[in-house]
Amino acid sequence: AQSVTQLDSHVSVSEGTPVLLRCNYSSSYSPSLFWYVQHPNKGLQLLLKYTSAATLVKGINGFEAEFKKSETSFHLTKPSAHMSDAAEYFCVVSDTGRRALTFGSGTRLQVQP
Amino acid sequence: DTAVSQTPKYLVTQMGNDKSIKCEQNLGHDTMYWYKQDSKKFLKIMFSYNNKELIINETVPNRFSPKSPDKAHLNLHINSLELGDSAVYFCASSQNTISGANVLTFGAGSRLTVL
Numbered sequence: 001a002q003s004v005t006q007l008d009s010h011v012s013v014s015e016g017t018p019v020l021l022r023c024n025y026s027s028s029y030s031p032s033l034f035w036y037v038q039h040p041n042k043g044l045q046l047l048l049k050y051t052s053a054a055t056l057v058k059g060i061n062g063f064e065a066e067f068k069k070s071e072t073s074f075h076l077t078k079p080s081a082h083m084s085d086a087a088e089y090f091c092v093v094s095d096t097g098r099r100a101l102t103f104g105s106g107t108r109l110q111v112q113p
Numbered sequence: 114d115t116a117v118s119q120t121p122k123y124l125v126t127q128m129g130n131d132k133s134i135k136c137e138q139n140l141g142h143d144t145m146y147w148y149k150q151d152s153k154k155f156l157k158i159m160f161s162y163n164n165k166e167l168i169i170n171e172t173v174p175n176r177f178s179p180k181s182p183d184k185a186h187l188n189l190h191i192n193s194l195e196l197g198d199s200a201v202y203f204c205a206s207s208q209n210t211i212s213g214a215n216v217l218t219f220g221a222g223s224r225l226t227v228l
Contacts, residue, residue, distance in 0.1 A: 034216070038154075043117075043203060043219035088154055094215060101217065103156040 002027045004093045006104035014112045019063075019078040021107045023091030026072065033074045034092040034101070035065055044090065050074065061085070086111045116140070119204045119220035126194060127228055133190045134223045136204030143208060144168075145187035146217065147179060150201040162187050191225075199227045 007022040025031060035047040048059025055067040061084075065076045074091060091104040119136040126132055138145065146169075147159040161169035162181040176192045191198060201222045207215040 032215075036217075036219075041222075043221040044156075044205075044217075045219070046216055049216060090156065101158070101215065106154045106156075108154075 002031065002093050002102050004091050004102055004104040006089075006091050006107050008107050009105065010108045010110070012110040012112060013081045015083055016080050019076070019081045019085065019109065021076040021089050021091075021109065023074045023076065023104060024072050025074060025091070025093045027093055032094045033065075033067060034094070035059065035063070035074075035076050036090045036092060036103075038088040038090065038106075040087070047076070047089075081109075081111045083111050083113065085109060117204055117206050117218050117220040119202075119223050121223060122221065123224050123226075125226045125228065128194055128196060130194050131190070131192045132194060132225070133188055134202055134204075134225070135186070135188045136220060137186050138204075138206040138218070139185065140206055140218060142206035142218070143184055144206060144215070145181065145184070146205040146207075147187065147189050148203040148205060148219075150203060150222070152200070156203070160187075160189075194225075194227045196227050199225055201225070 003026045005024045033050040036044040037047050038044045047063050048057045050057045050067045058064045063078045088106045088108050090106050092101045094101045117138045144163045146161045148156050150156045158171050159173050160179040164184045165181045178190045181187045201224045203222050204220040205217040207217050
């Protein structure tokens with residue numbers, strides 16, 4: 001069985017400061033991991049994905065995430081937040097061979113001016 | 114534009130009615146999905162079709178019936194709507210891979226409100 005836990009339901013940062021959104025996963029097999037972003041009243045957009053290649057994954061808009069098997073974590077980071085980063089972020093896990101993704105409960109990122 | 118498009122974007126209806134949401138993708142993907150997002154933003158898979166064949170059918174009331182006339186379309190019909198059906202329904206598609214690294218492309222969502 002696979003599951004994903006996003007440790008913070010809400011994160012607030014100031015513009016220009018670093019962003020850290022935390023995610024822990026559970027998977028029976030070698031997982032694929034993703035971060036998706038959802039802006040208000042929009043669909044979900046892929047930020048980045050990990051598929052057993054490099055453990056540090058770079059995504060769009062300056063985001064990156066590091067896969068740490070020993071900690072079963074896949075935290076999302078960005079060195080400097082921008083106002084346009086304010087959105088809901090979802091950590092997602094997919095077991096090898098399983099076509100359905102399991103979504104975390106989401107983290108709302110608020111960026112203060 | 115290459116995309117996943119779903120209609121209608123907003124749907125307000127009375128309890129007991131029957132309604133449909135349509136989804137089309139022009140990405141050439143083999144697999145399509147319906148996800149339900151509740152008021153707390155939690156996303157849950159409902160159905161998945163691969164090349165018109167149902168492959169995932171989670172625990173969903175049988176009032177919900179997906180239909181895939183071809184691999185580019187996956188429609189969702191809901192009978193006897195209930196208040197708890199109010200949610201945002203997302204259609205998505207992906208390439209048919211067995212690696213598990215299925216990147217989903219989502220539609221913009223259809224917000225269903227049942228009064």
